[in-house]
Amino acid sequence: MQDMNPTSLFVDLTGRLGLNYEFLLTGYEAQIWRDGFLTTLYLVAITIPVSLFFGVIFAACLTSGRSWLSTPVRAFVELTRNTPTLVQLMFSFLVLNTVVSNLVGGGVNNPLSPFFWVVAVVGLHVAALHAEAIRGGIEAVPASMIEAARGMGFSQFEILRFVQIPLALRSSLPAIVNGLISLVKSTTVGNAIAVSEITYASIMVWTQRDNVVELMIVLLAFFSLINFLIARLGTWVERKLAVPGYGL
């Protein structure tokens, strides 16, 4: 009790409530747990731009009107939306990763880490969700507006780039935010292939300490907080980007 730093104070106070957070005072387990939080945040921060980038590209392909572009993307979107993310991840990690390893001559040379596969699988899965939302937005752009743009000499790509996508992104923003929230939740599947995100780190701690309830409270609070922040960010962007008089 001589040094009352915040950590030991917290452990002491929660201990009186009957909650066991004693592992925070040890070096090793507390370190694993802190790294788990950072890995999850890192994973989320990388996967969000990946999903948005591919979401826009998929939506552009779906609405391009060229069947050699839209058919493969449509097939991919339907496949990824209707199969579990975990199965896609295991398939990618066990099959595609092995194929890559064989190509480069042994797993030692394989540059692709489990982390990469989580980003790729979750990113593309959520990109498929975004694509459907943005496609709806692109199709909702009034035909008269596209005709006006064509009349002003815009090419097909310029219409997409300067007219359809800016408006589609605004109208599909609520659906995109929902997609991002499911992205945050989906990053937990990384624990199946030993990416040390927060769920994996928590399992490491509670198998030693038997304090599942305590860690679960923190986990639920952590995910609620991230999703709350993303939802707030979404409404902020929505207000920031609103086009006056367009009703968006």
Next chain:
Amino acid sequence: MSAITSQPTSSSGGILRYIGFVAMPLLVVIWSLIDPTLGAELVKWVPYLASGFWMNIVITFSAVTLGTIAGVLLGLMQLAPLWLIRWPAAIYVQIFRNAPALVLIFATTYIFPFEIVAFGQYLPFPDWIKAVIGLGILASAYIAEITRGAVLSIPTTQWEATKGLGFSRLQALRFVILPQCIRRSLPPWMNVASSIAMGTSLASLVGVHELMHAATDASTAVRRLDFTVIAYVVVMAAFFTLCYPLSRLTRRLEQRFNAG
């Protein structure tokens, strides 16, 4: 203009929509015919994989039933005039709607005991029931929001009209409001059911014997790369054939309700 540009997309999508129902199983069958040794190996493992998939269906069905009952109650509680009823439901929904399915499955698996003592008897508490509870909690939080949204989407004038006709609040809910809500909330409810069906694969991570677990067992037993590939293709095919018709139906219902 938009009608013309969307024409080719919808026609190519039209063919694809029908292929979608059979494409994945067909791929598995054709591949096993091309390579008969692989096909023979797969046929040997099919009963084992099927027993796994049966577990997925049982978990899905139980979790969705549990989630629907709890979710409708929680959704109505969120609309109660008394804050003592409204607040606990709102907090429950906020916490569990944001929770990853995997975290909830881990929570229920590790928190509940592996057997229950009732009347001096030791009853086993199997892992799959814990997974049902975990997914049921998630489903109930989603369905509570759907119920709340559906009730709020009914114009207030209808409540006033029922009051004028002498209905009590509960009678109005039972005879006027809820029948309309069922129609409106059917498509999002089916989305939840489909995402719970896909979530059942997460139960493999806590050792429930379901399809994903069965496929991993099979591929470690056979130790052939092409068998591993086809085993996971079978897993994808099974989930796809379960969820794809559901999502098609959802989209059709959505379009019909939007039009009508």
